[in-house]
Amino acid sequence: STSLSRKLTKLLRHSAKQRGLHIRPDGFVQLSEVLSLPEFRGLGIEQVRQIVAADNKQRYSLNEDHSDGVLIRANQGHSIQSLDEEAMFSKIVGQDQLPACVVHGTYMSSWPSIKEQGLLRMKRTHVHMAKGLPRENGVISGMRGSCEVVIHIDIRAAMAAGIEFYESANGVILSSEVPPRFFISAVHRKTGTDLLASAAGSAATGQVG
Known part of the structure; x- marks a missing residue:
């Protein structure tokens, strides 16, 4: 069910250690430990298989x-700090x-700070x-469908500058x-306006005045 999937996501991404589970550097935990917790008691491996298979964003690996x-x-989305990204993800090297x-x-509420500071991992x-917009061919996860602003990133230039990128399962x-x-751009999905270009235009107008 959706409720069980949400609980499983929260546990595997955020609270496994504080709940006493033994989480490996690659993010895996023993399913038997998960099923021993009160909220999952009575759940069997077949039901877990169904939850994993039914997840349209492929959040889990079994x-x-x-x-x-x-x-x-959980394939990504962790806030647990002790995990080994080299063990969990594929590093993009070429x-x-x-x-x-x-x-x-x-979202528009976050854009002003992102425009100034860039993208920061915050609590994660x-x-x-994502490799594209939600529901585009082959795009499964990486971005909420409700997002208001899509920022296009020059990954080649970022890698050339020494920023490391990984890909999850x-x-x-x-x-x-x-x-x-x-x-490269920050496009408002509803209006199609490039907020980066608008900001640059406003700044230029201000300087001329």
Whole structure:
């Protein structure tokens, strides 16, 4: 159910350690430990398989071939700080691995600070980016469908400047930060206005006056 999926996401991304679960550097925990918690008691592995398979953003990975038993993890979105990003994600190391498009979705309320400070990871371990807009061909996760502003990022220039990028198992592009100088555009989804161009135009007008 949606309620169980939300609880599972919260546990695997944020509260596994404080709930006493043994979480590996790659983010996996033993499913038996998860199912021993009160909110998941009575849940069986088949129901967990259904939750994992039904998740349209592919938030989870299930490993049923491990010697320690069945393991489960959230693919990204963690705030747990002790995880090893090299073990969890694929590091993007070459230009040939770069997606054609990288975008970050946000809201108008957040845009003023993002415009000045860039994209920061805040309480999460990474900034999340998508390879395209929600529901575009092959785009599963990385951006909320309700986002009001889409920031297009020059990932090639950012990588050339030394910023590291990773890709999660469900295709989300991750980084510790993206400074605003690597923003190509910031398009308001409803109006189509490029907020970056508008800001630059306003600044130029102000300087002339």
